[in-house]
Amino acid sequence: MRRLALLTLVAVFAVLITTTLSLGQEEAKTYVRAGHLLDVQSGELLADQAIIIINDRISEVGPASQIAVPDGAEVIDLSDTTVLPGLIDSHVHLTGDYRKHGYSAVGISVPREALTGAYFARITLEAGFTTVRNVGARAFTDVALRDAIAAGELPGPRILASGPALGITGGHCDVNLFPYEADITADGVADGPWAVRQQVRENVKYGADLIKFCATGGVLSKGTLIGSQQYTLEEMEALVDEAHTLGRKVAAHAHGTTGIKTAIRAGVDSIEHASLLDDEAIALAKEHGTTLVMDVYVTDFILTMGAEVGMLPESLEKEKQVGQRQRVSFRNAHGSGVKIAFGTDAAVYPHGDNGKQFAEMVEHGMTSTEAIQAATVVAAELLGMSDDVGALVPGRYADMIAVTGNPLEQIDVLESIPFVMKGGQVYKDKLER
Ligand code: ARG
Numbered sequence: 508m509r510r511l512a513l514l515t516l517v518a519v520f521a522v523l524i525t526t527t528l529s530l531g532q533e534e535a536k537t538y539v540r541a542g543h544l545l546d547v548q549s550g551e552l553l554a555d556q557a558i559i560i561i562n563d564r565i566s567e568v569g570p571a572s573q574i575a576v577p578d579g580a581e582v583i584d585l586s587d588t589t590v591l592p593g594l595i596d597s598h599v600h601l602t603g604d605y606r607k608h609g610y611s612a613v614g615i616s617v618p619r620e621a622l623t624g625a626y627f628a629r630i631t632l633e634a635g636f637t638t639v640r641n642v643g644a645r646a647f648t649d650v651a652l653r654d655a656i657a658a659g660e661l662p663g664p665r666i667l668a669s670g671p672a673l674g675i676t677g678g679h680c681d682v683n684l685f686p687y688e689a690d691i692t693a694d695g696v697a698d699g700p701w702a703v704r705q706q707v708r709e710n711v712k713y714g715a716d717l718i719k720f721c722a723t724g725g726v727l728s729k730g731t732l733i734g735s736q737q738y739t740l741e742e743m744e745a746l747v748d749e750a751h752t753l754g755r756k757v758a759a760h761a762h763g764t765t766g767i768k769t770a771i772r773a774g775v776d777s778i779e780h781a782s783l784l785d786d787e788a789i790a791l792a793k794e795h796g797t798t799l800v801m802d803v804y805v806t807d808f809i810l811t812m813g814a815e816v817g818m819l820p821e822s823l824e825k826e827k828q829v830g831q832r833q834r835v836s837f838r839n840a841h842g843s844g845v846k847i848a849f850g851t852d853a854a855v856y857p858h859g860d861n862g863k864q865f866a867e868m869v870e871h872g873m874t875s876t877e878a879i880q881a882a883t884v885v886a887a888e889l890l891g892m893s894d895d896v897g898a899l900v901p902g903r904y905a906d907m908i909a910v911t912g913n914p915l916e917q918i919d920v921l922e923s924i925p926f927v928m929k930g931g932q933v934y935k936d937k938l939e940r
Contacts, residue, residue, distance in 0.1 A: 535562050536580040537905070537931055540571055541590035545914070547883040547898050550876040552589070552915060560905040563930035568899055583933070584940060585909045585926065591879065592899050593637025593664075593906030593929060594921070595886035596861050597800045598758075598779055598850030601627045601641055601666070602648045605808075605857045608727065611817030613684060621648040627858040628652060628663025633935045634859040635924035637906035638665040638887075638896050640850070642719040642758050642779065643672035643680070645694055650714035662934055665906075667890055669719040669758070670710040671695035673703060673746065678737040679725035679760060695720075700745035703738075707749040718750040719779075722759040723766030726809070726825045727818060727855065733825055734783070736766035743773035756891060758800070762829055764788055771797050777889055779850065782829040784836035792845045798889045800850035801837045803871060804864035806830030808856035838872040847873075848889045849882035862921040875918045905931040909938065 537560040544556040557574040559567040567574060576582060602624035607615065615623075624644070631639060641649040649668035656663040671694035674680025681693045697706035707718055722738060724731030731737075738746070743759075750757045751774070759770035762782040770778060771791045778792065781799040792799060809818065809826045841847055849868075851861045868878040887897025895904050909926035925937040 535931065536560065536577045537583060538574075538576045538580040539583045539590070539907070540586050541588070541909070542586040543589040543913070544568070544899060545589060545591045545879065547592055547880055548900070550880070552913070555586075556590070558590070558899060558905070558907070560931045563904055563932075565899060565901050565903055565905050567901055583928075585938070587940070588909035588911050588926065588938065589914060590899070590907055590909045591914065592883045592897060593904075593908055593927070594635045594862070594882045595638045595640075595849065595890065595897065596631070596636045596851055596853065596882070597640045597777070597848045597886045597889055598642055598802060598852050599631065599639045599858070599861070600643055600852070600854035601631060601639065601652060601663075601858065602644045603854030605854055606816055608813070608817040608855075609729075609819045609822070610684060617646045617648060620645055621651055624648055624652040625655070625661050625663070627854075628656060628661060628666075630859040631853070631861065632662055632664050632929065633924075633927060634861055635908040635921065635927055636664050636861055637904075637908075637927070637929045638667075638890070638892065640667045640669075640717065640758070640886075640890055642669050642717075642760075643695075644668070645671060647671070647713045647715075653716075654714075664929070665896065665904075667716040667892075668714065669717050670713060670715040672760070673697055673706050673710075673718065673720035675721070675737045677730070678721050679723065679728040679731045680721035681728075683729040683731070698742075700742050703742050703746040704749040707746060707753065707755075711753050711755060715755065717756045717758060718746065719758045719760070720746060722761040722770040722775075723763040725760060725762065726829065727822050729819060729821065732763075733829055734763035734765070736763065736769055738769075740769050740773060743770055743775070747774040756889075762833075771795050777848065780829075780833065780852075781840070782833035782836060784840055786839075789840050789843050789845055792840070793843065796846070798846040798848050798885070799840055800848050800889075801833060801840070802850055802852040802855075802864070803834050803837050804867045805852050805855050806833070807867075812856075834867075834871045837868070841872045841877075846885055846889075847881050848886040849878070850886075860922075862924065865918045865921050869918050875915045878918060879914065879921075904929070911938070
C-alpha cells in the first residue's frame with residue numbers, strides 16, 4: 508500500500524511539473540508571406556498569401572490582406588516565389604549509395620550503411636523532399652535513421668521505414684552475388700505463409716512502419732527474371748493479412764504482369780515499379796484502389812551510368828526490356844485514372860536528383876499539377892499521413908518549399924529548390940532577396 512501511495516505521489520508530481528513547463532513555454536510564431544501559393548488540393552495557384560505557423564504546424568492560411576502579422580512572429584518573406592508543400596518521395600533507399608552497385612557494394616557494413624543514410628538524408632531534404640518512404644534497408648538502419656532525424660539529431664526528411672524487404676530465397680530481395688559456400692542470405696528472406704507472417708511480425712517488432720516485399724524478379728538483382736512472379740498468392744495473402752492486422756501497409760516490388768496482378772489480388776496497398784501493366788492489371792488496380800509508384804526517371808541513369816557504378820551486365824540488359832515499357836504503362840495507367848504516387852528509387856541514382864522525375868511524368872502524360880499532386884496529396888494518402896503532410900492547410904506540419912518561377916509552366920524548377928522548411932524550421936534558404 509505504502510508503495511502504491513508513493514508511486515501515485517511521484518506520478519502526480521510528474522504531471523504537475525510537465526504542465527508547468529509547457530505552460531511556461533513560449534509559442535514560436537512564424538509569418539510566411541507567399542507571392543504565390545499552390546493549393547495542391549484544388550490545383551489552384553493563389554496570389555499574395557500568408558501562412559501562420561505555430562511551433563511546427565500551420566495554424567492559418569489565406570490572403571495576405573486578411574492575415575495580420577502576429578505579435579512577436581518571425582517574418583519570412585517569400586513574396587517573390589511560389590510556395591508549395593514539402594515534396595514526398597514514396598520510394599527511396601536513403602541508406603543506399605548510387606555510386607556502389609553489384610559487387611562494388613558488397614563490402615559495406617551495416618554501421619557504414621547507416622552513416623550513408625545520414626549523409627543522403629540531408630541531401631534529400633535539401634532537394635525539397637520533406638517526407639520519404641524508405642522501402643528496404645538492411646538491419647533496420649532506416650528505422651535508426653528515422654528516429655535520429657525525429658529526435659533532431661540529424662537533418663533529414665520525415666521517414667516511414669520498412670526495415671528489410673521480404674522476399675523468397677534467391678529472389679530479387681535476397682542477395683545472390685555469392686557462391687553456395689558463402690552462405691549469405693538477406694535479412695528479410697522468408698518462404699511459406701507462416702514464415703512470412705513471422706518475418707512481418709519481426710519487422711514490426713523492430714520498428715517498421717510498413718512492409719515491403721518482392722513480388723517479381725528485378726533489374727538489379729543477379730539471376731532473377733523480370734517477368735517471373737515471386738511468392739505464391741497464398742504467401743502474399745498471408746503477408747498482407749499479417750501486416751494489415753498489425754496496422755501496417757504493404758508495398759510490393761513488381762515489374763512483371765502476373766506478379767503485379769497477384770499482388771493486387773492479395774490486397775497490397777501499392778505496386779512499386781509496375782513496369783509491365785496490361786489492361787487487366789490497370790483495371791484490377793482501379794478496382795482494388797491500389798496505388799502505383801512508378802519510377803519513370805531512373806532508367807535514364809541506369810542505361811547511361813549503370814556500368815560505371817558497378818551494375819551487372821545482365822541488369823543493363825533487363826533495364827533495356829523494362830525502361831521504355833514502364834513509361835508506356837505509366838501513360839496508360841494515368842489515362843485510365845489509377846492512383847499514381849510519386850516515387851523514384853533514389854539510391855539507384857543520385858539522392859537529391861529526385862525532382863528530375865517530375866519532367867518525365869509530364870512527358871508521359873501528366874499535367875504539371877498532377878505530377879505535383881502525385882508528390883503531395885496522393886503520396887500523403889498512400890503513406891497514411893494526410894493529417895500531417897501533403898498540403899499547406901491548418902493542422903498539418905509546416906513543411907514547405909519555395910521556388911522562383913511558376914512550376915506549373917516550368918516543371919523543371921523543382922529540380923533545384925532554393926528554400927526548404929520542415930516543421931517550421933528553415934533547412935535551406937538560397938533565395939536572393
Ligand atoms: N530497384 C529496381 C530493380 O532492380 C530498379 C528498377 C529500375 N528500372 C525501372 N525502369 N524502373 O528492379
